[in-house]
Amino acid sequence: MLNLLLFLLAAYTPSVIEGVYFTNSGFYQAKVDESSPPGTYVKTVQALDQSGNPSDQITYSLTKENGWYKINSTSGVITVAKTLDREEMADTQSFDALATKIGESQAGTATIYCTVLDLNDNYPQFENLPYQVNISENTKVGEVVIEVSASDKDSSDNHNNEVYYKIVGGNTEGTFEIATRNKKGIIALSKPLDFKVSQKYYLNVTATDESGAPTGNQNWTVVTIGVIDADDLAATFSKFLYPVLINVNTRRGREIVRVHAEDQDSLQAPVSYAIFRASDPEEYFKINNITGSISVNRNLTRDSYPFIVTAKSSNHPAAFALVVVNAGAMPNRTFEASVMENEANTTVFDLKPLEQYFNVSDPIFQIHQSDEGDKFFINGTSKELKVGAQALDREERDKYTVVVELLSNGDN
Numbered sequence: 001m002l003n004l005l006l007f008l009l010a011a012y013t014p015s016v017i018e019g020v021y022f023t024n025s026g027f028y029q030a031k032v033d034e035s036s037p038p039g040t041y042v043k044t045v046q047a048l049d050q051s052g053n054p055s056d057q058i059t060y061s062l063t064k065e066n067g068w069y070k071i072n073s074t075s076g077v078i079t080v081a082k083t084l085d086r087e088e089m090a091d092t093q094s095f096d097a098l099a100t101k102i103g104e105s106q107a108g109t110a111t112i113y114c115t116v117l118d119l120n121d122n123y124p125q126f127e128n129l130p131y132q133v134n135i136s137e138n139t140k141v142g143e144v145v146i147e148v149s150a151s152d153k154d155s156s157d158n159h160n161n162e163v164y165y166k167i168v169g170g171n172t173e174g175t176f177e178i179a180t181r182n183k184k185g186i187i188a189l190s191k192p193l194d195f196k197v198s199q200k201y202y203l204n205v206t207a208t209d210e211s212g213a214p215t216g217n218q219n220w221t222v223v224t225i226g227v228i229d230a231d232d233l234a235a236t237f238s239k240f241l242y243p244v245l246i247n248v249n250t251r252r253g254r255e256i257v258r259v260h261a262e263d264q265d266s267l268q269a270p271v272s273y274a275i276f277r278a279s280d281p282e283e284y285f286k287i288n289n290i291t292g293s294i295s296v297n298r299n300l301t302r303d304s305y306p307f308i309v310t311a312k313s314s315n316h317p318a319a320f321a322l323v324v325v326n327a328g329a330m331p332n333r334t335f336e337a338s339v340m341e342n343e344a345n346t347t348v349f350d351l352k353p354l355e356q357y358f359n360v361s362d363p364i365f366q367i368h369q370s371d372e373g374d375k376f377f378i379n380g381t382s383k384e385l386k387v388g389a390q391a392l393d394r395e396e397r398d399k400y401t402v403v404v405e406l407l408s409n410g411d412n
């Protein structure tokens with residue numbers, strides 16, 4: 001474009017010069033640094049009158065200069081009128097100078113082409129803020145996590161607008177790396193993540209123009225990377241061995257124990273329980289796959305039942321625990337109790353805790369055998385052993401043995 005103009009202007013050489021005209025075929029070129037303050041010299045233009053001489057009667061003025069330049073009306077010296085900012089104007093501006101002389105009907109015109117040389121006066125500006133991302137703990141090393149980009153309004157002269165990215169903070173153990181590619185900062189994983197060690201990274205990322213030269217302008221931003229726990233751990237039982245002692249007559253459907261396993265990830269994936277069938281082929285027991293409650297599934301015939309329970313979460317291998325059920329007669333228990341003499345209808349002993357001990361619900365208690373059978377009775381509603389209507393007399397007798405029988409379900 002510039003070459004073409006040169007050519008056109010060169011071709012335009014007026015044969016008859018009339019009025020006022022500029023030297024240089026009315027074409028001037030100038031270069032000035034960006035950020036030059038008002039008054040900075042740009043160029044001197046000169047016009048001649050019809051006689052071919054300079055004249056102090058010639059008056060200069062500018063048009064189309066958009067306020068950036070001004071001209072001394074007598075000397076033709078063009079200076080900066082307002083501090084130049086390349087990013088606010090074009091790289092090269094053209095404007096016209098006008099030369100007039102009193103008495104001359106024809107004014108002269110010239111075009112000034114002024115190139116503003118870029119100074120690295122702009123800072124990289126991060127775009128598309130904020131930078132936040134959540135990534136899975138399973139993210140592979142080398143995988144791109146997030147991209148950042150910063151623009152710079154300077155020209156590409158001296159790489160003034162070429163931004164180089166760097167991680168300068170928050171990169172614990174060098175977990176991430178950044179590469180400058182296609183004007184972007186590409187952040188990738190450089191070491192495996194572990195949710196248990198770190199759940200959040202705050203990377204301080206700088207963008208420096210002049211391709212990262214020490215003289216370049218630098219800006220920074222924080223990139224927040226959250227780590228999401230992956231389901232990488234299996235469930236485990238809270239106990240490895242569950243010993244259970246039950247009455248041999250424990251009814252079908254009765255819960256005898258509850259096993260518990262938990263997924264080890266914070267995800268807390270649901271756990272599904274099962275009895276390892278080969279360890280209980282006759283299916284004496286069954287388990288609630290959600291609650292882990294184990295119950296009797298059929299009449300028991302043996303004394304001991306060891307079997308294996310499994311707990312599975314997601315796709316992980318199952319966890320195991322051993323349950324050993326011993327079925328038999330619960331050992332008899334002996335208690336001692338004291339009562340006041342001379343008190344009829346008084347409570348000797350609360351039998352309710354025995355239900356739990358013998359693992360039976362709602363049994364019938366009855367006095368099996370007593371030294372003085374009619375002196376005691378059992379209230380079946382309150383489940384208490386009581387002194388009968390006749391009060392005891394210590395002087396007559398100070399000790400009694402009462403054998404109480406527990407009948408559950410008709411069986412004892």
Ligand SMILES: *[C@@H]1O[C@H](CO)[C@@H](O)[C@H](O)[C@H]1NC(C)=O
Pocket residue numbers: 072073074075
């Ligand atoms: C214009 O230039 C002349 C000659 O150099 C000078 O005397 C005069 O002060 C200048 N005018 C302005 C407004 O600067």
Ligand SMILES: *[C@@H]1O[C@H](CO)[C@@H](O)[C@H](O)[C@H]1NC(C)=O
Pocket residue numbers: 123124125126127129219220
């Ligand atoms: C740095 O970048 C941010 C985001 O683009 C911007 O708001 C800020 O002005 C920049 N800092 C400088 C010194 O230019």
Ligand SMILES: *[C@@H]1O[C@H](CO)[C@@H](O)[C@H](O)[C@H]1NC(C)=O
Pocket residue numbers: 132133134226
């Ligand atoms: C990342 O996850 C957290 C909660 O774990 C959530 O508050 C945040 O909005 C998520 N951020 C993005 C960018 O998805």
Ligand SMILES: *[C@@H]1O[C@H](CO)[C@@H](O)[C@H](O)[C@H]1NC(C)=O
Pocket residue numbers: 168169204205206220222
């Ligand atoms: C990020 O790094 C820059 C350059 O070192 C520093 O000036 C800035 O304070 C840092 N920002 C944070 C949040 O640490």
Ligand SMILES: *[C@@H]1O[C@H](CO)[C@@H](O)[C@H](O)[C@H]1NC(C)=O
Pocket residue numbers: 244245255256257258355356357359360361
């Ligand atoms: C029987 O024992 C199991 C576990 O040992 C217990 O969960 C259950 O509640 C007991 N049943 C009664 C009636 O006490």
Ligand SMILES: *[C@@H]1O[C@H](CO)[C@@H](O)[C@H](O)[C@H]1NC(C)=O
Pocket residue numbers: 272289290
């Ligand atoms: C748990 O058992 C129920 C019925 O017994 C069945 O419908 C369900 O699919 C089982 N769930 C799992 C996770 O095995």
Ligand SMILES: *[C@@H]1O[C@H](CO)[C@@H](O)[C@H](O)[C@H]1NC(C)=O
Pocket residue numbers: 299
């Ligand atoms: C299980 O035991 C109960 C009570 O002892 C009995 O009535 C029932 O017939 C038995 N069931 C089987 C299948 O043996």
Ligand SMILES: *[C@@H]1O[C@H](CO)[C@@H](O)[C@H](O)[C@H]1NC(C)=O
Pocket residue numbers: 329330331332
């Ligand atoms: C408990 O006592 C009764 C009656 O004396 C007896 O038949 C039974 O065998 C005893 N049970 C045990 C486990 O000792």
Ligand SMILES: *[C@@H]1O[C@H](CO)[C@@H](O)[C@H](O)[C@H]1NC(C)=O
Pocket residue numbers: 379380381382
């Ligand atoms: C048995 O106990 C219940 C509840 O405590 C009471 O209402 C009832 O009167 C008692 N019966 C006898 C015979 O003491």
Ligand SMILES: *[C@@H]1O[C@H](CO)[C@@H](O)[C@H](O)[C@H]1NC(C)=O
Pocket residue numbers: 344345388389
């Ligand atoms: C004990 O209870 C019986 C039956 O409820 C009653 O007849 C008797 O009067 C009571 N005796 C005393 C001393 O309260």
